[in-house]
Amino acid sequence: MKWDHVILNGQIVTEDETYPGNIYIKDGKITAITNEQLEGEANETTDATGLYILPGLIDTHVHSRDGGATHKEDFRHSTQAAAAGGITTIFEMPNTYPPISNKENFERQSANFLSKAFVNFGIWGICLGDLNIDDLKDLDKLGVIGFKYFWGYAVNKENYQLVYNYEEGMENVIPPCDDGEVYRMFEEVAKTGKIIAIHAENSELINHLTKRVKAEGGNSYEDALRARPALAEELTIGTGIALAKETGAHLHILHVSSGGSLDQIALAQEEGYPITAETCPHYLFLTNEDFETKGSMMKVYPLVKYQDDQNRLWDAIEDGTISLVCSDHAPHTLAEKQMDIWNAPAGMCGVEALAPLMLNEVSEGRLGLQDIVSLLSTNPAKLYGIYPLKGSIMAGADADLTLVDMEKEHIIRMEELHSKSKVTAFDGTRVKGMPVRTIVNGVTVMANGKILSSEPTGQLVTPERKGDVNYNE
Ligand code: DOR
Numbered sequence: 001m002k003w004d005h006v007i008l009n010g011q012i013v014t015e016d017e018t019y020p021g022n023i024y025i026k027d028g029k030i031t032a033i034t035n036e037q038l039e040g041e042a043n044e045t046t047d048a049t050g051l052y053i054l055p056g057l058i059d060t061h062v063h064s065r066d067g068g069a070t071h072k073e074d075f076r077h078s079t080q081a082a083a084a085g086g087i088t089t090i091f092e093m094p095n096t097y098p099p100i101s102n103k104e105n106f107e108r109q110s111a112n113f114l115s116k117a118f119v120n121f122g123i124w125g126i127c128l129g130d131l132n133i134d135d136l137k138d139l140d141k142l143g144v145i146g147f148k149y150f151w152g153y154a155v156n157k158e159n160y161q162l163v164y165n166y167e168e169g170m171e172n173v174i175p176p177c178d179d180g181e182v183y184r185m186f187e188e189v190a191k192t193g194k195i196i197a198i199h200a201e202n203s204e205l206i207n208h209l210t211k212r213v214k215a216e217g218g219n220s221y222e223d224a225l226r227a228r229p230a231l232a233e234e235l236t237i238g239t240g241i242a243l244a245k246e247t248g249a250h251l252h253i254l255h256v257s258s259g260g261s262l263d264q265i266a267l268a269q270e271e272g273y274p275i276t277a278e279t280c281p282h283y284l285f286l287t288n289e290d291f292e293t294k295g296s297m298m299k300v301y302p303l304v305k306y307q308d309d310q311n312r313l314w315d316a317i318e319d320g321t322i323s324l325v326c327s328d329h330a331p332h333t334l335a336e337k338q339m340d341i342w343n344a345p346a347g348m349c350g351v352e353a354l355a356p357l358m359l360n361e362v363s364e365g366r367l368g369l370q371d372i373v374s375l376l377s378t379n380p381a382k383l384y385g386i387y388p389l390k391g392s393i394m395a396g397a398d399a400d401l402t403l404v405d406m407e408k409e410h411i412i413r414m415e416e417l418h419s420k421s422k423v424t425a426f427d428g429t430r431v432k433g434m435p436v437r438t439i440v441n442g443v444t445v446m447a448n449g450k451i452l453s454s455e456p457t458g459q460l461v462t463p464e465r466k467g468d469v470n471y472n473e
Helices: 075-084 103-114 133-142 179-192 203-215 221-227 230-247 259-270 281-285 288-298 307-319 354-363 369-383
Strands: 002-013 018-026 029-034 041-047 052-055 057-062 087-092 120-123 147-150 154-156 195-199 250-253 275-279 401-411 430-440 443-447
Touching (some): 002 369, 002 401, 002 443, 041 443, 057 354, 147 179, 179 230, 195 230, 230 250, 281 307, 281 354
Parallel strands (some): 002 052, 087 120, 147 195
Antiparallel strands (some): 401 430, 430 443
């Protein structure tokens, strides 16, 4: 036998167990896991002595801005940043240019991404209300990973780009959908069996409060939080849960930031509804108090909230209310992120720091390595219908693996990020526990922080279809 890649002497970590073993890879698949040394030559041999081998980590929430804002990020940079951070699959958010709103755009963008991908990738489809309600079935057939609805955002009439700060009366803009339109969207997505994921913030409340706070001359982080409070998130989640209950849609709440939201989500879960949630490192490691040192670099939407919210997010990870942690990688330019709290755009780089920040919590004793596997690999793979090809280490699974050195210390440095525009509120953060090798489809893409492959080899990842719709194929 000629093996593509043999990984020897590692500690294999799954969500259930940790055990020593060798992994043999052929044609991009895990072929054998054994304590023996099997016969045959290997193209690549990795000695994993002292290292942990995790199923490839998945970042389900990435904005690579390709196209639309390629001066901030593009797919080549974001997927190299992913590989550098131990991520083997990203799910690309659909608010690109063109947006992933119909068959033609999906085909165009999947070819674009494929030509630049250093890791594997899934693609979200976008819900634009009546504008593309009839296109959702095509997107399902083509293999979007799920559907995203940016609740309360308006859409530019000409290019279907999201309008981030909508105000009534704006020209050339299609106003945000009303709840009837959202209801129809939920119905349509429910038929596909896929997830409808929402950016949950009530824009009407935010617009109203922002005007009031600005008129009072407020310009502190506290003022920003008054203008964009937890209530904005909680209101939309409440409506979303009610619509999901009625339509049978599987609702996923993106980037949860507030404790009150968790109460609503946990209740719906206890009642047995398919409602899931995620959060991100900025909500787990930052609070309002960090604004003094981080400034607008830590501005994200929804805003980072209070210590109590952070504590409750960690509790929700422990009790399973939150099933995955992802980055919401959303680069902007440095100049933009140096603006004041009102004018700076929301978002920062995240895909490269996600795994290091979470692994540090293993060193701190808050999480175990098996929890990392659950939160960053197995749970997302199961949720989005790509398990066990992804999210597992077993014979027949895809050979996507993340090798981790729990003794390795590292300082996250903004200027060392692999993204195009390098902006993060975690500049200077020390971590212990680092991904040291990223293996994608059996091939090492990153070793010790360096990108090894010169050519993009990432593949499009599509989920199993589970909907009950008959598209007359
Ligand atoms: O902070 C954010 N930035 N939150 C989002 O949901 C969108 C993102 C962006 O695209 O900039």
